[in-house]
Amino acid sequence: xxxxxxxxxxxxxxxxxxxxxxxxxxxxxxxxxxxxxxxxxxxxxxxxxxxxxxxxxxxxxxxxxxxxxxxxxxxxxxxxxxxxxxxxxxxxxxxxxxxxxxxxxxxxxxxxxxxxxxxxxxxxxxxxxxxxxxxxxxxxxxxxxxxxxxxxxxxxxxxxxxxxxxxxxxxxxxxxxxxxxxxxxxxxxxxxxxxxxxxxxxxxxxxxxxxxxxxxxxxxxxxxxxxxxxxxxxxxxxxxxxxxxxxxxxxxxxxxxxxxxxxxxxxxxxxxxxxxxxxxxxxxxxxxxxxxxxxxxxxxxxxxxxxxxxxxxxxxxxxxxxxxxxxxxxxxxxxxxxxxxxxxxxxxxxxxxxxxxxxxxxxxxxxxxxxxxxxxxxxxxxxxxxxxxxxxxxxxxxxxxxxxxxxxxxxxxxxxxxxxxxxxxxxxxxxxxxxxxxxxxxxxxxxxxxxxxxxxxxxxxxxxxxxxxxxxxxxxxxxxxxxxxxxxxxxxxxxxxxxxxxxxxxxxxxxxxxxxxxxxxxxxxxxxxxxxxxxxxx
Numbered sequence: 001x002x003x004x005x006x007x008x009x010x011x012x013x014x015x016x017x018x019x020x021x022x023x024x025x026x027x028x029x030x031x032x033x034x035x036x037x038x039x040x041x042x043x044x045x046x047x048x049x050x051x052x053x054x055x056x057x058x059x060x061x062x063x064x065x066x067x068x069x070x071x072x073x074x075x076x077x078x079x080x081x082x083x084x085x086x087x088x089x090x091x092x093x094x095x096x097x098x099x100x101x102x103x104x105x106x107x108x109x110x111x112x113x114x115x116x117x118x119x120x121x122x123x124x125x126x127x128x129x130x131x132x133x134x135x136x137x138x139x140x141x142x143x144x145x146x147x148x149x150x151x152x153x154x155x156x157x158x159x160x161x162x163x164x165x166x167x168x169x170x171x172x173x174x175x176x177x178x179x180x181x182x183x184x185x186x187x188x189x190x191x192x193x194x195x196x197x198x199x200x201x202x203x204x205x206x207x208x209x210x211x212x213x214x215x216x217x218x219x220x221x222x223x224x225x226x227x228x229x230x231x232x233x234x235x236x237x238x239x240x241x242x243x244x245x246x247x248x249x250x251x252x253x254x255x256x257x258x259x260x261x262x263x264x265x266x267x268x269x270x271x272x273x274x275x276x277x278x279x280x281x282x283x284x285x286x287x288x289x290x291x292x293x294x295x296x297x298x299x300x301x302x303x304x305x306x307x308x309x310x311x312x313x314x315x316x317x318x319x320x321x322x323x324x325x326x327x328x329x330x331x332x333x334x335x336x337x338x339x340x341x342x343x344x345x346x347x348x349x350x351x352x353x354x355x356x357x358x359x360x361x362x363x364x365x366x367x368x369x370x371x372x373x374x375x376x377x378x379x380x381x382x383x384x385x386x387x388x389x390x391x392x393x394x395x396x397x398x399x400x401x402x403x404x405x406x407x408x409x410x411x412x413x414x415x416x417x418x419x420x421x422x423x424x425x426x427x428x429x430x431x432x433x434x435x436x437x438x439x440x441x442x443x444x445x446x447x448x449x450x451x452x453x454x455x456x457x458x459x460x461x462x463x464x465x466x467x468x469x470x471x472x473x474x475x476x477x478x479x480x481x482x483x484x485x486x487x488x489x490x491x492x493x494x495x496x497x498x499x500x501x502x503x504x505x506x507x508x509x510x511x512x513x514x515x516x517x518x519x520x521x522x523x524x525x526x527x528x529x530x531x532x533x534x535x536x537x538x
Contacts, residue, residue, distance in 0.1 A: 024463055027069035031092045033462060034068060037471060039128075040121055040462065047117040050110060061095035063107045064118075069093065070108065071455040076431045076441050078105050112447035118454040122271070123295040125461040129267070130296060132470040133478060137296045139265035139412055141419040142288060142305040144281040146186045146193070147259040147274065147433045147449065148440045151236035155179035156224055163230055181232070182252040184244055186435040189254040192242070193281075197307040200331045208280065211242040227253070238446040240277025257449060259433040260284060261426075262292045263419045265304070265412070266481055267468075269460045270422050271295055272432070272453040274446060281308045286317040299323050302402055304416045315396035322365045324402035326412045332397075339523035341510050342390060346405055346500070347398035349390050354380040355513030357506055361387060363401040372399055380508070380518060405496055411489025430456035 023029060034041050048064035051057065069089055075081035082101050090098045099107075129136045157163035192211070196204040213225035222233045227243040234241070234255065242254045258281055260273035273288045285305070293299040302324045305314075310330035318325040329337060337345035344350060349358045349372065358374035370392040376384040392399040402409050426432045427439055432452045434440030441448060469476050500506050504524040513519035520527075 021467065024466060027073045028089050028092055030072040030459060030463075031065045031069050031089070033466060034065060035092075037462070039473075040124055043124065044117060044121040047114060047120070048111065050114070059096065059099065061090070061099070062093050063111060065093040066090075066095075066104070067108055067111050067451070067455055068459060071430050071432070071452055072459055074429070074431055076434065076439060077443075078108060109443070109448070112445075112451050115447060115451040115454045118451070118458045119271075119291075119295065122454070122458040122461050125458065125465055126271075126295055127297050128473075129461065129465050129468075129470045132468070132476050133266070135266040135481065137264045137266075137292065137300050139302045139304065140292055140300040141263040141265060141416055142260070142285060142303055142309060143263070143416075143420050143423070144258045144260045144284065144308065145420075145423045145433065146189050146254070146256055146277065146435055148186055148254075148256040148435055148437075149236045149239040149444065149449075150440055150442050151234045151239060151255060151444050152183065153181055153225075153227075153232040153234050153241070153253050153255065155181075156231045156233040158231070161231060181227075181243075184242070184252040184254040186254065186256070188244070188252075189242055189256075193308070197310075198331065200333065200335075201311050211244065212278070213241050213243065236444050236446075238276050240279070242277070256435075257446060258284060259423065259449075259453070260288050261422050262288050263422050265415070265419070267464050268419070268422065269464050270426070270457065272426075272457050274433075274450045274453050276446065282311050282314055285309045285314050289318060289321065289323065293321065302326050302412055304412045304419075306416065310397070312396045315400065316393070319370045319392050319396060319400060320365065320368055322363075322370075322401070324363075324400055324409075326402065326409055326416075327397075328413065329397075336525065339505070339509070339525040340395075341523075342394060343399060344505050344523070345398065345525060346496070346505070347395075347400055347403060348405065348505070349374040349388060350510060351376050351380075351384055351508075351512075352388060353383040353512065354516060354518060355508040355510035356380060356384070356518070357500075357508075358388065360403045369393070370401070372401070377506075380516065405493060405500070407486075407490045407493040409489075410492035410496070411483070411485045414488050414492065415485040426453075426456055426460075430459070432456040 024033065044064055045062060048062070069085075070078065070081050073081050073084075075084070079101065082098075082104050085098060087097055126137065196207050199207065213227050215226035217224050218237065219233075221237075222235055223237045224231050224233050225241055227241070236255065239256050240258075244252045244254075256277055258275050258277050258279070260275070260281070261270040263270045271288070271292055273284065273291065275284050289299070289303060299321050300323055303318050304326040307328050307330045310327040315325050315327070339345050340350075342350060342352075344357070348360070350356065351358055354376070357377050359377050360372055361375050362373045364371055371389050372392060373387050373389045375387050379385050390399060423433055427434065430452065431439055431441075441452070465471050468479060504527075508516075508519040509521070509523055510519070511521055514521040
């Protein structure tokens with residue numbers, strides 16, 4: 001078939017702009033687009049050929065194209081999509097006509113085992129996009145949200161078990177007689193997770209432990225969990241469980257996964273992950289960051305996230321990879337940010353020759369031992385003219401490659417919340433990441449959710465590449481991108497500079513400063529706060 005050609009716009013159109021192009025909308029056009037890009041389809045087609053030599057030969061057709069058509073159709077389940085498909089679509093996928101429903105169901109479910117092949121195809125597209133414009137995945141926003149499973153919990157206390165539910169029913173202390181606990185809405189689970197992220201990590205871990213099952217065991221193809229004195233069973237072996245105790249002893253639960261997105265700051269496209277909600281998002285972040293580096297061929301310059309990832313291990317992993325973490329400050333210990341003899345609260349090194357503030361000049365991963373180099377802003381001695389260095393491991397959360405006082409840092413920090421909307425966009429475009437009965441698939445299991453997310457990733461990047469004119473092998477002209485938060489970032493950096501002046505952080509302090517008569521020995525954070533109602537940026 002002839003190669004599809006697209007005219008690139010002068011300005012970056014955005015991830016949703018392809019909805020305005022009739023040549024890119026719908027399942028049939030998605031199939032035609034992939035088939036026209038042989039450099040993407042050839043590897044995917046070969047990887048998805050699961051025919052075996054010892055069985056009867058399958059009818060001709062490409063099930064990877066049918067899977068793409070299914071995900072782009074915005075249908076949640078296979079049956080209604082199959083009912084609405086046309087012969088034209090199946091012929092475009094290489095079939096003689098529409099296969100039976102059971103064959104379609106089996107072949108699409110079969111692709112769960114090779115779901116990562118769609119990410120490999122997306123990686124080919126991403127690297128082509130980066131060849132055209134280096135701003136692609138240079139700054140990446142990381143965010144997680146809840147994703148429900150269709151499986152439910154059922155009361156499963158057996159003979160010999162101490163059943164608190166039976167005792168409660170007998171005494172009339174329970175609301176209703178149902179043996180299935182109430183399913184808590186995803187919004188409740190999301191609000192509870194956000195509330196935990198405001199606490200220090202130790203308190204957050206203790207709060208999370210309260211909602212986790214007390215005991216878990218696998219019994220064949222079901223999982224049994226002990227919650228509030230009773231056993232419950234579920235058909236989903238991989239989904240996490242959070243339990244809540246309501247009024248009159250009634251129990252509610254939330255059951256599902258964490259849907260992660262690594263969103264490109266420039267294009268708005270994302271690289272996904274789907275994992276069990278039994279693991280905390282801060283423990284999932286390193287894996288998603290490594291996936292971004294692998295798929296793009298290099299790690300991003302910065303990683304922007306919310307307080308859920310603002311712990312030392314996430315800072316350490318990102319910094320060691322040469323990625324500057326842009327995470328808001330999270331409460332720790334007494335909740336205060338302290339100034340030290342070696343560096344202040346914003347990660348600015350203090351000169352060991354005069355105690356004065358220094359400006360960051362460069363950064364190096366230093367073979368796994370990251371270091372920062374600084375130079376005095378106002379040299380007071382001859383030694384101050386030389387560069388000084390400090391290891392990032394002195395305090396991973398403050399000593400980061402991109403200084404907090406920089407306008408770019410503040411610009412990225414302020415823009416993060418707008419990229420959380422990508423979760424909603426994917427639910428609308430691809431029905432990926434369902435968080436309610438209306439948009440969650442009926443298929444049970446983590447593999448099916450991952451397959452849908454990975455196919456959505458491939459199509460998200462391919463459609464944006466088509467719209468931006470990045471499908472060709474020769475670099476195209478540089479598109480203009482609008483930086484909506486640039487002026488706000490510059491203003492916030494200036495505001496932070498004024499606050500540093502007011503707090504005394506721009507003046508020398510420490511033992512050496514006192515010896516030279518340049519300032520006090522006591523750091524500003526240990527002094528009474530100045531009389532001001534202005535608070536520091538989070």
